[in-house]
Amino acid sequence: xxRDAVFTTLxxxxxxxxxxxxYSGGLGDLPPQDIRLIAKNYLNLTYNRDAYWLWTASPEAVxxxxxxxxxxxxxxxxxxxYGAILAALTVFRGVAKLPDTAGSAGxxxxxxxxxxxxxxxxLTVATSTALHGHLTPGGGFQGxxxxxxxxxxxxxxxxxxFFTDNRITYGKLLTLRNISLSLLGISTLxxxxxxLLINASGYIFQNQAKATSPLxxxxxxxxxxxxxxxxxxxxxxxxxxTSGFTLVFTILLSSEEILxxxxxxxxxxx
Amino acid sequence: xxxxxxxxxxxxxxxxxxxxxxxxxISLYGVVAKVNLVKKLIALTILQDTINIFxxxxxxxxxxxxxxxxPPVVIDLNPTPEVIKEFxxxxxxxxxxxxxxxxxxIGLAVTLFLTTIVLHVSRxxxxxxxxxxGRLKRGYIHEEAV
Numbered sequence: 001x002x003r004d005a006v007f008t009t010l011x012x013x014x015x016x017x018x019x020x021x022x023y024s025g026g027l028g029d030l031p032p033q034d035i036r037l038i039a040k041n042y043l044n045l046t047y048n049r050d051a052y053w054l055w056t057a058s059p060e061a062v063x064x065x066x067x068x069x070x071x072x073x074x075x076x077x078x079x080x081x082y083g084a085i086l087a088a089l090t091v092f093r094g095v096a097k098l099p100d101t102a103g104s105a106g107x108x109x110x111x112x113x114x115x116x117x118x119x120x121x122x123l124t125v126a127t128s129t130a131l132h133g134h135l136t137p138g139g140g141f142q143g144x145x146x147x148x149x150x151x152x153x154x155x156x157x158x159x160x161x162f163f164t165d166n167r168i169t170y171g172k173l174l175t176l177r178n179i180s181l182s183l184l185g186i187s188t189l190x191x192x193x194x195x196l197l198i199n200a201s202g203y204i205f206q207n208q209a210k211a212t213s214p215l216x217x218x219x220x221x222x223x224x225x226x227x228x229x230x231x232x233x234x235x236x237x238x239x240x241x242t243s244g245f246t247l248v249f250t251i252l253l254s255s256e257e258i259l260x261x262x263x264x265x266x267x268x269x270x
Numbered sequence: 271x272x273x274x275x276x277x278x279x280x281x282x283x284x285x286x287x288x289x290x291x292x293x294x295x296i297s298l299y300g301v302v303a304k305v306n307l308v309k310k311l312i313a314l315t316i317l318q319d320t321i322n323i324f325x326x327x328x329x330x331x332x333x334x335x336x337x338x339x340x341p342p343v344v345i346d347l348n349p350t351p352e353v354i355k356e357f358x359x360x361x362x363x364x365x366x367x368x369x370x371x372x373x374x375x376i377g378l379a380v381t382l383f384l385t386t387i388v389l390h391v392s393r394x395x396x397x398x399x400x401x402x403x404g405r406l407k408r409g410y411i412h413e414e415a416v
Contacts, residue, residue, distance in 0.1 A: 036363060
């Protein structure tokens with residue numbers, strides 16, 4: 001009881017202190033009258049053909065920052081996400097490849113049919129979000145996060161063995177994920193390697209031609225902006241995130257019997 | 271838009287900021303004071319989302335007469351310098367949005383990792399109550415010592 005009272009008092013003090021600091025201008029004008037200079041630069045250059053050596057060929061400034069101006073940041077972020085999935089898979093490495101012993105028939109026919117339609121819609125929206133990431137708000141990760149709802153639904157509605165029965169195995173999903181991540185890495189190096197081949201200068205993570213490097217990814221396809229590397233990075237990130245999530249969901253939704261095998265062994269393994 | 275309306279916009283904005291502080295405090299309380307690990311995890315995700323919304327909010331700009339705000343997307347696919355100039359004056363800050371995108375992914379990775387750990391702990395101790403887990407652990411250590 002005393003603990004709750006102390007916590008509540010402390011939290012009220014935190015709220016009042018933060019509010020006072022904000023009101024007295026600790027964060028500058030809120031809402032700001034104008035955006036920061038660096039943001040103005042990004043907005044000015046992202047789809048400005050007149051500054052061709054600094055543009056990204058992507059009308060969507062957020063994607064341009066995420067995959068071009070601050071691309072290395074995102075590469076490491078992808079590495080962190082890869083690590084998290086890897087950690088989850090490692091914990092369950094012994095049981096990950098086992099097919100589920102509890103054969104679940106899933107839910108009723110009506111639910112199955114409607115889920116099939118909804119799944120199609122989810123995948124369409126996800127693909128569109130990922131592939132239009134350089135044109136409209138969205139991107140590879142967001143598309144992947146939407147798409148990963150589909151396997152979750154399928155596992156619940158069609159039963160735990162849906163993927164193994166349809167030959168979508170652990171190995172195939174892991175291969176898809178590794179290939180996508182490898183392609184993601186390769187697409188950041190393509191210009192550099194091509195430059196080495198034809199004896200021209202190129203950079204890691206280069207998207208469009210720079211003042212000192214004439215090489216660039218295609219900026220348009222059939223009169224539609226392609227965003228150069230941004231489109232490919234979004235696509236590979238989408239595939240990697242979808243397959244990674246599917247792997248984790250498949251394992252986490254396995255039956256008790258399978259999962260508890262991982263926790264056998266040491267008496268007090270904490 | 272009259273001056274009175276701008277004051278209203280600022281007031282509403284500050285109210286949103288305050289409600290986010292309130293949300294921040296409550297979720298902090300959840301993370302620190304709750305004994306159930308699943309509740310701690312839920313509070314942590316609320317904390318992450320609060321901070322993310324706050325970051326996006328800081329990148330907003332004041333809505334005032336003669337200024338229509340827009341997302342940071344160039345709509346005209348063959349923009350003239352005038353269009354770009356207009357875009358820069360009307361668009362909101364894209365940088366916090368990009369940061370939040372990174373933070374969301376990292377947050378998801380953390381949540382995934384913690385979920386796995388909570389699952390592990392709950393299967394091992396048959397409970398997600400931290401007080402109970404502490405008691406059980408003390409019991410185990412005592413047994414081993416004996």
